[in-house]
Amino acid sequence: xxxxxxxxxxxxxxxxxxxxxxxxxxxxxxxxxxxxxxxxxxxxxxxxxxxxxxxxxxxxxxxxxxxxxxxxxxxxxxxxxxxxxxxxxxxxxxxxxxxxxxxxxxxxxxxxxxxxxxxxxxxxxxxxxxxxxxxxxxxxxxxxxxxxxxxxxxxxxxxxxxxxxxxxxxxxxxxxxxxxxxxxxxxxxxxxxxxxxxxxxxxxxxxxxxxxxxxxxxxxxxxxxxxxxxxxxxxxxxxxxxxxxxxxxxxxxxxxxxxxxxxxxxxxxxxxxxxxxxxxxxxxxxxxxxxxxxxxxxxxxxxxxxxxxxxxxxxxxxxxxxxxxxxxxxxxxxxxxxxxxxxxxxxxxxxxxxxxxxxxxxxxxxxxxxxxxxxxxxxxxxxxxxxxxxxxxxxxxxxxxxxxxxxxxxxxxxxxxxxxxxxxxxxxxxxxxxxxx
Amino acid sequence: xxxxxxxxxxxxxxxxxxxxxxxxxxxxxxxxxxxxxxxxxxxxxxxxxxxxxxxxxxxxxxxxxxxxxxxxxxxxxxxxxxxxxxxxxxxxxxxxxxxxxxxxxxxxxxxxxxxxxxxxxxxxxxxxxxxxxxxxxxxxxxxxxxxxxxxxxxxxxxxxxxxxxxxxxxxxxxxxxxxxxxxxxxxxxxxxxxxxxxxxxxxxxxxxxxxxxxxxxxxxxxxxxxxxxxxxxxxxxxxxxxxxxxxxxxxxxxxxxxxxxxxxxxxxxxxxxxxxxxxxxxxxxxxxxxxxxxxxxxxxxxxxxxxxxxxxxxxxxxxxxx
Numbered sequence: 001x002x003x004x005x006x007x008x009x010x011x012x013x014x015x016x017x018x019x020x021x022x023x024x025x026x027x028x029x030x031x032x033x034x035x036x037x038x039x040x041x042x043x044x045x046x047x048x049x050x051x052x053x054x055x056x057x058x059x060x061x062x063x064x065x066x067x068x069x070x071x072x073x074x075x076x077x078x079x080x081x082x083x084x085x086x087x088x089x090x091x092x093x094x095x096x097x098x099x100x101x102x103x104x105x106x107x108x109x110x111x112x113x114x115x116x117x118x119x120x121x122x123x124x125x126x127x128x129x130x131x132x133x134x135x136x137x138x139x140x141x142x143x144x145x146x147x148x149x150x151x152x153x154x155x156x157x158x159x160x161x162x163x164x165x166x167x168x169x170x171x172x173x174x175x176x177x178x179x180x181x182x183x184x185x186x187x188x189x190x191x192x193x194x195x196x197x198x199x200x201x202x203x204x205x206x207x208x209x210x211x212x213x214x215x216x217x218x219x220x221x222x223x224x225x226x227x228x229x230x231x232x233x234x235x236x237x238x239x240x241x242x243x244x245x246x247x248x249x250x251x252x253x254x255x256x257x258x259x260x261x262x263x264x265x266x267x268x269x270x271x272x273x274x275x276x277x278x279x280x281x282x283x284x285x286x287x288x289x290x291x292x293x294x295x296x297x298x299x300x301x302x303x304x305x306x307x308x309x310x311x312x313x314x315x316x317x318x319x320x321x322x323x324x325x326x327x328x329x330x331x332x333x334x335x336x337x338x339x340x341x342x343x344x345x346x347x348x349x350x351x352x353x354x355x356x357x358x359x360x361x362x363x364x365x366x367x368x369x370x371x372x373x374x375x376x377x378x379x380x381x382x383x384x385x386x387x388x389x390x391x392x393x394x395x396x397x398x399x400x401x402x403x404x405x406x407x408x409x410x411x412x413x414x415x416x417x418x419x420x421x422x423x424x425x426x427x428x429x430x431x432x433x434x435x436x437x
Numbered sequence: 438x439x440x441x442x443x444x445x446x447x448x449x450x451x452x453x454x455x456x457x458x459x460x461x462x463x464x465x466x467x468x469x470x471x472x473x474x475x476x477x478x479x480x481x482x483x484x485x486x487x488x489x490x491x492x493x494x495x496x497x498x499x500x501x502x503x504x505x506x507x508x509x510x511x512x513x514x515x516x517x518x519x520x521x522x523x524x525x526x527x528x529x530x531x532x533x534x535x536x537x538x539x540x541x542x543x544x545x546x547x548x549x550x551x552x553x554x555x556x557x558x559x560x561x562x563x564x565x566x567x568x569x570x571x572x573x574x575x576x577x578x579x580x581x582x583x584x585x586x587x588x589x590x591x592x593x594x595x596x597x598x599x600x601x602x603x604x605x606x607x608x609x610x611x612x613x614x615x616x617x618x619x620x621x622x623x624x625x626x627x628x629x630x631x632x633x634x635x636x637x638x639x640x641x642x643x644x645x646x647x648x649x650x651x652x653x654x655x656x657x658x659x660x661x662x663x664x665x666x667x668x669x670x671x672x673x674x675x676x677x678x679x680x681x682x683x684x685x686x687x688x689x690x691x692x693x694x695x696x697x698x699x700x701x702x703x704x705x706x707x708x709x710x711x712x713x714x715x716x717x718x719x720x721x722x723x724x725x726x727x728x729x730x731x732x733x734x735x736x737x738x739x740x741x742x743x744x745x746x747x748x749x750x751x752x753x754x755x756x757x758x759x
Contacts, residue, residue, distance in 0.1 A: 045658050046612075047630035053555050056614045056627060116612015116627065116659030120592075123611050127592040134591035134615055222589060224621045224724055373721060374576060374623040378559040378754030 003428040008166055011265075011419045013412055020259070020412075027405040034398015037391045038113060046116060048391040054376055055369045055386035060114035062361035063396045066244070067107035067403065068141075068216045069237070069357065073245020073281075074100025075148050075209055079202040088273060090425060091265040091417045095256065096249050097152040098414070102406035103248075104145050110399050111137070133222050136215045144205075144212050151201045157184045157194060158420040186431065213238045220364070226307045227368035236288040240360065242281040243327070247353030250274050252407065254347040256416055265417045268343060275341030278350065282332045289328065307371045316367050319359055327356025512672070514606070517649040520598025525693040525729075526580070526666055527601070528677075529711060532735035534685045535560065535573040537745030544682030545577075545664070546755050547641065549653030550634040555626045556754035557652075557664040558679055560745075572735035573745050575687065577679070578603060578624045578664035579720065579728030586616035586625065595661070601693075601729050602666045604649040610660035617661060621721050622728075625663045632656040636758070666729075676701065685739065693729075 016024060041048050051058040074096040081089035112118050128135050160181035167174040184190060217237035220228035230236070250271070257266040297308055311320045331349050334340035340349070366386055370376075376384050388396070423429040483495045537560050545551070545558045557577060564571040580603045587597050594610035597603050617625040634655050638645055645655040651669035656662050667677035675681070680688040681701045689706060691698035699705045708731075711717065715733040722728065 045628070045630035049629075052629065053617065053626050054623070056617045114613070116614070116661075117610065120609070120611045123592040123594075123609055127594075127609060129591060129593050132589050132591035132615070134589070134613060138591070219615075220618075223619045224585065225618065369618070372623045373621045375561060375563070376623075377561055377751055379555050379752065381752045383554070 002430065004423055004430045007423055007428065008162060008419055011415050011417050011422065012163060012166055013415060016412065024408055027401045027408065030401035031398050031405060034395050034401065037394035037398070041391055041395065048389060050386055050389040050392065052383040053379060054372060054383055055366060057365055057369065058386055059362065059388040059392050059396050060110060062365040063399060064107055064110040064114065065216060065361040065365070066358050067103045067110055068212060069241035069244045070248045071100045071103035071107060071148070072209055072213055072241030073249060074103065075151060075205050079151065079205045082198065082202045087425065088270060090421050092249065092253060092270060094416055094418055095253050097148065098407055098410045099248055099252055100148045101152050102403045104141065104148055105406060106399050106403040108141050108145060113395055133215060133218045137219060140208065140212045140215050144208055147201060147205050147208055151205055154194060154197050154201065155418065156414065157181055158186060159415050159418060160184065161186065162419050163415065210238060213241045225368045226304050226371045230292065232288065232291050236292055239285040239288045240357065243285045244354060244357035246274065246278045246281050247350040247357065250278065250346055250350035251354055254343055256411065262417065265422065271343045271346050272338065272341045275335045275346045278353070279332055279335040282328050286328050286332065289324070303371060307367065310367055311363070316363060320363060323356045323360045323363060326352050327360060512648065512650060517604065518596055518598065520600035520602060522599060523694065524600040527691060527693045527698065527708065528730045529689040529698050529708065529717065529733060530575050530730060531687050531733040532572055532574060533733060533738045535575060535687045536685060536740035537573040537748050538684055539748050540682045540684055541575060541679035541688065542754060544678040548678045550637040550655065551653060551755055552633050552637055553626065553628065554755060557624065557626060557662065559754050562749055571742050573742070576622060576624065578666070579622050579726065579730045580666055582727035582729065583725055585619040585621065585726060589615045589619045602668055604665055605652065605661055605663065606649050607657040607660040608647060612659040614661065621724055621726065625661050627661055628656050628658050631658045
């Protein structure tokens with residue numbers, strides 16, 4: 001067997017072993033529980049949540065913001081790495097694109113879960129008004145879904161052709177790969193079209209991703225609410241997305257390296273480089289956090305002081321400091337040392353970053369709603385506070401499991417390390433006389 | 438009796454039944470839904486009703502104007518969105534007279550069939566700082582001229598009319614609650630579950646028919662409700678429920694173009710003079726929302742603040758039937 005064939009065997013999608021099956025079954029169960037909870041919410045109304053007239057947005061919206069955020073580096077990082085032609089990117093780009101795609105699809109679904117009348121979804125298109133930030137969000141999310149699908153799909157074409165050939169015995173798999181490879185033969189003309197398309201999409205996704213994060217921030221900063229009404233919010237959200245995206249990518253690449261024994265492809269060097277990227281992202285985010293929390297503490301009017309006090313020393317202080325120290329300060333302190341950027345410690349830090357980033361969105365959404373301009377009066381006492389209900393936890397867990405399930409399915413059927421490109425870089429590519437695969 | 442000043446000719450036909458001039462006339466001292474002069478419909482059947490000052494009286498059922506009267510006047514959705522031409526509805530709330538009697542809230546809850554846990558009109562126990570005296574502050578939708586809620590609504594479900602009223606089309610609302618996040622006055626409430634309005638509507642002999650002009654009739658699950666400034670009453674030449682229910686004449690309602698506001702006792706005032714004499718202000722005006730509701734400061738108060746505490750319930754604004 002030639003080196004090229006060996007590489008294909010190594011990188012071609014494989015059936016799940018025991019752990020893969022358990023993992024997938026577990027995810028499916030969580031998704032089903034989430035769907036059951038959602039159906040119950042449809043029947044009974046959002047009374048089953050712990051949201052009420054003061055905390056009118058809760059964990060659904062913070063989870064939505066989390067998905068939007070994590071979809072960021074998946075694509076932007078990939079696009080930048082592509083455009084800067086960094087060769088070390090090859091084994092990481094596709095993983096990033098898969099995460100981005102799964103996350104943005106789930107962001108779109110999550111926002112619907114929060115709607116009181118999901119049956120009227122089409123009103124957004126029938127009666128849509130351009131002045132509403134939600135309309136901007138609808139436009140930018142659908143655009144981002146399309147672009148992140150394209151940036152995942154177009155570079156896949158040569159690999160799909162290779163896999164169609166590789167699975168020739170198993171007719172249905174081979175047929176599907178053949179179908180999606182769009183009759184890829186590797187002719188010069190096809191290469192030209194493909195590289196031009198990738199170039200266009202990679203350039204396009206950068207402004208779209210920046211707008212996506214910014215519009216997401218504007219959902220909050222276009223209101224008068226204390227803690228949201230901030231001109232800092234757009235870049236603050238972009239920086240936060242940079243952090244959680246990098247953290248998400250590191251976590252997934254570590255798991256895949258372990259599960260598929262990809263140590264030859266995803267090396268310590270990759271972890272080191274991603275670790276540096278994460279430190280950089282955290283430093284930028286720290287800067288914006290100081291702008292967002294420390295600066296207002298100097299000039300804040302009474303109401304804002306109350307809000308900040310609640311975060312610094314009050315009810316939300318444990319969560320706030322967990323998120324700030326665990327998600328920002330600790331990663332910076334550990335990852336500036338080369339030892340901290342070894343795969344295992346980096347993986348643990350990256351997981352911590354993802355978890356704290358999820359709670360960070362919760363802290364952005366919920367405490368502000370508990371500080372309205374009017375005093376909270378005339379409503380049941382339970383409306384004065386918020387913690388997600390069982391239904392909300394089930395539905396949110398369902399969306400997170402669904403995102404992981406999409407990633408899992410894509411990983412099962414797509415070559416996570418680009419085969420063609422890797423072969424070319426290693427100089428072991430085999431083509432026939434016409435240069436075709 | 439009816440003053441129809443300032444009307445253009447082409448408008449007057451439509452305007453006739455608005456009977457807006459009745460505000461300016463002293464004869465508008467009508468009790469809620471009572472028409473004691475309609476002697477031609479005597480049925481001999483007596484019914485008990487509650488008057489504005491909370492007394493229960495027995496009257497002939499024929500003299501009652503059905504609450505569902507508004508349904509017969511119900512305007513088309515287009516008209517409800519357009520509003521009444523040549524009008525600019527405003528309200529004045531005299532904080533010096535409010536003693537938290539809560540008749541406004543009761544009447545509002547009753548006539549809008551509010552059965553949830555959060556009233557559209559709330560009387561806040563307000564205190565700016567430790568150095569200032571507390572006071573009672575009725576707060577309802579401020580019908581802003583720069584409504585933050587309307588700006589953010591993605592589907593034009595909440596809209597601003599030419600007569601200044603901000604309404605919600607509950608048959609279009611998608612329940613995203615962005616308007617609630619945007620409103621600095623916390624006056625919007627959400628129907629978290631299927632509203633249980635059957636008993637309330639039966640008690641009022643009201644048959645539900647949806648119109649944005651009569652919010653809450655019925656309320657719709659998964660959509661947002663709020664104070665509608667009672668255009669269903671205005672169209673009949675009547676004052677909003679809270680205004681006529683208030684025993685203390687805290688509320689005044691009228692047309693800014695006519696520069697006239699009328700209180701529940703039927704006394705009319707020049708709006709501009711009232712605001713100037715009593716230093717009227719608009720709440721959170723610094724935000725640029727330009728509310729249609731003016732407040733007169735709680736100076737030279739008619740009652741002691743403490744007396745209002747008797748009615749004050751921190752955790753309840755919609756009284757539940759026992």
